[in-house]
Amino acid sequence: MLFLGVSVLGWLTREFALLSCALAVVWLAVAVKVGKMYRRMVTERSTMTAPVLTGTIPDFHYVPGRKSAHALDRGAFVDTDPGDILTLAAFVDGGQPSPSWLVFEPDEARFRAHPPAECDAEHLVEVVATVIDGLMAQGTFRLLPGVGFDSGT
Numbered sequence: 001m002l003f004l005g006v007s008v009l010g011w012l013t014r015e016f017a018l019l020s021c022a023l024a025v026v027w028l029a030v031a032v033k034v035g036k037m038y039r040r041m042v043t044e045r046s047t048m049t050a051p052v053l054t055g056t057i058p059d060f061h062y063v064p065g066r067k068s069a070h071a072l073d074r075g076a077f078v079d080t081d082p083g084d085i086l087t088l089a090a091f092v093d094g095g096q097p098s099p100s101w102l103v104f105e106p107d108e109a110r111f112r113a114h115p116p117a118e119c120d121a122e123h124l125v126e127v128v129a130t131v132i133d134g135l136m137a138q139g140t141f142r143l144l145p146g147v148g149f150d151s152g153t
Contacts, residue, residue, distance in 0.1 A: 050135035051079040051086055057127060057139045061146035065117035072109040077129035077137055084131040091126045092143075099123070102143070113143075120145045 009015075053076065060070035077086055090104040090111070098104065101115045102123075111125075123143040130136040 048133060048135065049080055051077050051084075051129045051131060051137040053077055053129075053137045053139040057141040059142040059144055060111060060113070060125070061144050062113045062115055062119075064115050064119045064145055067112070067114045069113070070111040072127065074109070076109070076127075076139070079129075079131055081131070086129045086131060089128050089130070091128070092123050094124070094126075115145075 011019075055073070055076065057072060057076060060068075062068050072088075077088070079086055088104075088106040088109055090098070090106070092098045092102070099115070099121065101113060101119070103112045104110075105112065115121075121143075122145065124140055125143050126138055126140045128136055128138045
């Protein structure tokens with residue numbers, strides 16, 4: 001194109017600058033048009049379904065003074081929308097701070113507990129799975145002191 005412009009058409013810098021600007025406007029218009037078409041197609045084909053809790057979450061029986069863990073099943077929460085990524089969060093007793101001895105690892109979908117020996121607290125734990133568009137599912141389980149249970153470490 002440069003050779004043709006300089007040798008045959010006798011163009012100088014000004015003509016090349018105008019051609020470059022014109023091409024940039026054309027490509028910008030094409031990009032906007034494609035973006036609008038893509039947005040319409042996504043909107044028409046997207047059902048935006050909420051995640052679903054596939055069953056119940058078993059209660060977590062901890063042994064005071066001992067470390068233990070409670071992992072959610074890998075398929076506890078599912079979302080059928082392509083590309084959606086579930087984010088997990090946990091709340092204790094209706095949004096209260098978790099006891100210092102209970103830690104939730106959302107990436108592993110696992111709770112780790114190391115309660116003090118004198119601990120006998122019961123808690124209701126809510127696990128919430130959300131997707132980026134704000135849809136969510138939730139499930140609850142009880143955190144209970146027990147004797148002789150071993151939930152794993």
